[in-house]
Amino acid sequence: MNAVLDGLGALTEPGVIGGLVLGTVLGMLVGTFPGISVTMAVALASGFTLTLEPVQGLAVLLPIYVAASFGDRVPAILINTPGTPASIASTFDGFPLARQGKAGLALTVSAVGSLVGGLAGIILFIVAANPLASVALQFGPAEMFALVVFGLTMMVTVAEGQLVKGLFAGLAGLLLGVVGLDPITGDPRLTFGVELLTSGLPFIAVIIGLFGIAEVFEQMLTHRKGESTVITQMGRWTPTREERRRIRKPIAIGSGVGVVVGVMPAAGGDIAGLVSWTQARRSSRRPEEFGKGSLEGLAAADTANNAQVGGALITSFALGLPGDSVSAVLLGSMIIWGLTPGPTLFRDHPDLITTVSGILLLATALAFLLSLLRLRGVVRLLDLPRHYLWSTILICCAVGTYSINNNPGDVLVMLIAGLVGLAMRRYGFPAGPLVLGLLLGPLAEANLRRTLVIGGPGEIFTNPIAAALLVLSVLALAWPLLRRRTRASRAAGRTPEGSLPSPNPPEGPPS
Amino acid sequence: MKGSKAGAVPVRETLIASGALVLAAAALLSSRAIEPAVRSHDIGPAAWPTVLAACMGVLALVMLARAVSEAARRRQADAAGASAGADAVEEVAAGGPAKVLTALAAFVVYGAAWHLLDFRVCTPLLLAALAAIGGGRGWRPLVAYPIGLTALLWLLFGYLLEVPL
Numbered sequence: 001m002n003a004v005l006d007g008l009g010a011l012t013e014p015g016v017i018g019g020l021v022l023g024t025v026l027g028m029l030v031g032t033f034p035g036i037s038v039t040m041a042v043a044l045a046s047g048f049t050l051t052l053e054p055v056q057g058l059a060v061l062l063p064i065y066v067a068a069s070f071g072d073r074v075p076a077i078l079i080n081t082p083g084t085p086a087s088i089a090s091t092f093d094g095f096p097l098a099r100q101g102k103a104g105l106a107l108t109v110s111a112v113g114s115l116v117g118g119l120a121g122i123i124l125f126i127v128a129a130n131p132l133a134s135v136a137l138q139f140g141p142a143e144m145f146a147l148v149v150f151g152l153t154m155m156v157t158v159a160e161g162q163l164v165k166g167l168f169a170g171l172a173g174l175l176l177g178v179v180g181l182d183p184i185t186g187d188p189r190l191t192f193g194v195e196l197l198t199s200g201l202p203f204i205a206v207i208i209g210l211f212g213i214a215e216v217f218e219q220m221l222t223h224r225k226g227e228s229t230v231i232t233q234m235g236r237w238t239p240t241r242e243e244r245r246r247i248r249k250p251i252a253i254g255s256g257v258g259v260v261v262g263v264m265p266a267a268g269g270d271i272a273g274l275v276s277w278t279q280a281r282r283s284s285r286r287p288e289e290f291g292k293g294s295l296e297g298l299a300a301a302d303t304a305n306n307a308q309v310g311g312a313l314i315t316s317f318a319l320g321l322p323g324d325s326v327s328a329v330l331l332g333s334m335i336i337w338g339l340t341p342g343p344t345l346f347r348d349h350p351d352l353i354t355t356v357s358g359i360l361l362l363a364t365a366l367a368f369l370l371s372l373l374r375l376r377g378v379v380r381l382l383d384l385p386r387h388y389l390w391s392t393i394l395i396c397c398a399v400g401t402y403s404i405n406n407n408p409g410d411v412l413v414m415l416i417a418g419l420v421g422l423a424m425r426r427y428g429f430p431a432g433p434l435v436l437g438l439l440l441g442p443l444a445e446a447n448l449r450r451t452l453v454i455g456g457p458g459e460i461f462t463n464p465i466a467a468a469l470l471v472l473s474v475l476a477l478a479w480p481l482l483r484r485r486t487r488a489s490r491a492a493g494r495t496p497e498g499s500l501p502s503p504n505p506p507e508g509p510p511s
Numbered sequence: 512m513k514g515s516k517a518g519a520v521p522v523r524e525t526l527i528a529s530g531a532l533v534l535a536a537a538a539l540l541s542s543r544a545i546e547p548a549v550r551s552h553d554i555g556p557a558a559w560p561t562v563l564a565a566c567m568g569v570l571a572l573v574m575l576a577r578a579v580s581e582a583a584r585r586r587q588a589d590a591a592g593a594s595a596g597a598d599a600v601e602e603v604a605a606g607g608p609a610k611v612l613t614a615l616a617a618f619v620v621y622g623a624a625w626h627l628l629d630f631r632v633c634t635p636l637l638l639a640a641l642a643a644i645g646g647g648r649g650w651r652p653l654v655a656y657p658i659g660l661t662a663l664l665w666l667l668f669g670y671l672l673e674v675p676l
Contacts, residue, residue, distance in 0.1 A: 051672060164577070168531060168570045175538055175563045182547075182556035189545050189556055220614065220645070221607035387645025387652055391638050392660060394614065398621075399664055403674040408622065415618060422611075427527045445559045452554055 007354025011362070015052070016059040020359060023063030024366045030064060031071020031083045033389065038068040038084050039325045040211040040393070046204050046333040047400030054337040055355055061333060062313075062356065063363035065326050066118065069269060069306045070367040073110045077103060077298075086269025086308075089277040089301035096293035104237035109295050110302040111371035113251050117303035118364040120255035121262060121310020125317075126357045128263075129346070133318035136343035141450035142460050146469035148444040151321035152436060153473040163481070165429045173437020174444065176201055183446055196409045203332045205401045205410040206438065209417025210424075210431045211325070212397040216390050217422045223386060239295070247299040250280040254303025261304065262311020269305040269324075276304030310360065317341055317356065320443070325432040328439050521582030528574035535571045538564035613644050630669065630676035634661040 010016060023045070030041040042061050049057035072083030077094035090110060097106040139147065152170050179190045180200030191197040239247070254276040261272040280300030281290040290297040308324075315321045320342030322328035331341045339345060339352075346353050401414045424431055451459050460466050542560035617640045624633040638657035647653060668674040 048667075048672070164570055164573050168567055168574070171563050171567045171570065172534075175542075175560055175567070178542075178560045178563070185547055185549060185556050187545065187548050187556045189560060190541055192541075217611050217614070220610040221603050222601045223607070224604050385645075385647065385652070387642045387647035388656060390645045391641035391647075391656075394618075394641055395634065395638060395660065395664065398618070399668055399674075399676075402676075403668055403672065406675055408625075411622065415615070419615075448559070449554060 003350035004354045007351035008358060010055050010351065010355045011358045013055075015056045016359075019049075019052070019056050019059035020063050020362055021366065023060040024067040024363050024370065026060075027064035027067025027069075027363075028071040028367060028370050031068035031087075032074045033083065033384070036389070036393065037211060037215060038065060038072075038086070039207070039329055040215055041068065042326050042329045042333075043204065043207045043211055044393075044396055044400050046329060046336075047208065047404050049333065050204070050336055050404055054334070054339050055352075057333060057337055058356060059359050061330055062359050063366070065330070066306075066309055066360060066363040067367040067370070069118070069309055070111065070114050070371050072305075073114065073302055073371075074107065077106045077110065084269070086273060086305045087302070088270050089273035090298060090305070092277060092291050092301065093294045093297035096291070097295070097298065100293050101233050101235040102293070104234035105239060105243070105295070106298055107234075108237050108372070109239055109243070109247055109299050111368060113247065113254060113299040113301075113303035114306040114371070115364065115368040116251050117255050117258050117305065117307035118309065118367075119361075120303075121259050121307040121313075122357060122360045122364065123310070124259045124263075125310040125314050125360065126353070129314045129318045130353055132314060133343045133346045136319050137347065139343065139465070140463075141447040141454065142463040142466040143469070145444055145447035145451055145460065146463075146466035146473075147319060147321065148440045148447065150469045150473045150476070151315075151319075152433070152440060152444075153476045162428055162430055163477070165427075166433045167477075169424065169429045169431065170433035170437045173434035173439075174441040175437075176206075176434070177438045177441020178445070183442065184449065196407075196413075201438070202401075202404065202407075202410045202413055203438065204336070204404055205414040206417045207329050207332065207435055208397050208401050209414040209419075210421035210435065211329075212393060213414060213418025214421025214425060214431070216393050216397075217418060218425050219386065220390065221422070221426075243295055247295055249283065250276075250296040250300035251303045253280050253283065254300040254305075255307045257300075258304035258307025259311040262308030263314055264311075269308050272304040272308040273301040277301045306364075313356070313360075317345055317353075318343065320345075322436060322439065325435055328432075328435045332439055521578050521585055524578035525575065525582065528571055528578050531571035531574055532568065535564055535567035538567060610644050614641060617641060617644070631661060631665055634664065 026041065026045070027038075030036045030038060041064055045061055045064055049060050052060070068084060069086060072087040073090050073094065075083045076087040076090035077098050080091050080095035082088045082091055094106050094110065097103065136147070152174075175190075177200075179197050181187065181198060182189055188198060257276040257279055258272045261275060277290070277297050277300050280296055281287045281294075284290065284294075284296050286294065286296070312322075312324050312327050316327040316331055320331065320340075322331055334341050339349065397414060397418075398411055401410050402408065404410060421431055423429075424434070448460075460470070539561065542557055542564045545557035545560065547555045547557070617637055621633055621637040624636075635657035638660055639653045642652040642656060647656075665676065669676045
């Protein structure tokens, strides 16, 4: 009971409240601007928050994550461009609705879906995080090693079509995690005599480079003028009783799908939205409307996108396995604050689950209220010229990275990571597995070496939980290959009923 | 023309796989060069990175084999007159690489200038350069915006967070 009261008490501190409001507003803006990913924003904000108390830092970073899932619907609906990859499925029906003159209605319905989904995810977090952490507390080194391997394979398998490249990136991340001094013997490893590398690669600098610098460079490389047109005719905002009745079922589907997908390590909002949209169409009485402006499709996609946030945070906090790349960045910041994500987190900080749940609830409520504001200024912001966006992001990346250790060497690492990230994007290597490998590498190695010292190689395969997790890892890797073969054999002569629509080409608003 | 577009993808993938193989080989050599200062019962500091680098090598070989077999498949498809199709890679816009290289150069000059000049002097110059690279023209993006954002950053980092800029 004391832990709950302590956790709630932390929420009343002015610094926490201020951070929460700031984080929520920033998150909404981040989501609204296509071109700023949530991972990039959280990584950038990490640079600002490392000097804060852990709870204050969480009060900034978590609301960015939550609110961005509300903000990213706006450009998806108004300019047919997802604010973040998580809102891809929102474009399927959101933009057609806007072209029909129902942009206001689409924004309201998706905001309601986002609220319900967000709450579903948070409820699951409150109910499941602590019990899951308690179970994981019983894990020894063998189980922890197998759990990390499982987390890594899940990250790779969600990058379908890039299985081998995803695995390669994950292994490269694990290898980069080796850079520095050996944790047991103290020998320098892969430092090449560079003093800067003896303490390991600066994690925040690497992720800011991979997600911030690389994103801007990619946009500079491929951006063409006049690629989008903003919808300005908003129409009515309030759904009718019939429309409210119709969106109940897809919102329920989205909540269920979202939390399940979120709990899977590494599966993010984009997958949740796509799966939910497909499931809602299958169960709809009007499947033919999906992709052409269906409120049901929009509600299902946005609900799932937000519901996955709570699910992703469960595995991140309770097991130390990031649910997606945003969580990976969040975990990196927590480690720098002195918190150890994983089974021991809630044992060592029992008040934290209440504080985190409270932050998530308040951020969700605030983001929902902001979503209902009919701000025409936001629509104008979508037309902001790219040169302002690019130069602001680049300078914030540089100054934010420098401020972590006041070290120009970190900025150099950030720029190199940016170029590496750009090359990875251009050559089809997903950056997520690399970050996950970098974060989990030391954990995997330490547990593997402990296991080998305690019981030898047999310990990993004779321990039932570790063996089961390793079998699941193998199945997770084999599953996409098996599914691809099955699909290929069925493809001939079959109508694409279950296929997803491609995002509609941007066109002008109806006159 | 059709064949050249479709054939470019396997060549590109072959080059990517070759690059990955070189990277894996370099990682393997570097890992094997790690010498433990003290012998212990542990597997040693070199074992884990060596295994990782070896696995990367195996995956690079898989990538290479796939790229080569795909190239052969597309050659057959071209010979049969079928369209093999090209993988979707977002096309580079005209002037895109120049923008990236100029932005990088601006950062390098900025890094050197920061040692000599105050943050409040060199940052507006960098921002103006970056805005110009992005296509900004006129007094707003090239004068007002760089000065305003620099002031904001200095206030936040230099004054409030007390970062020695």
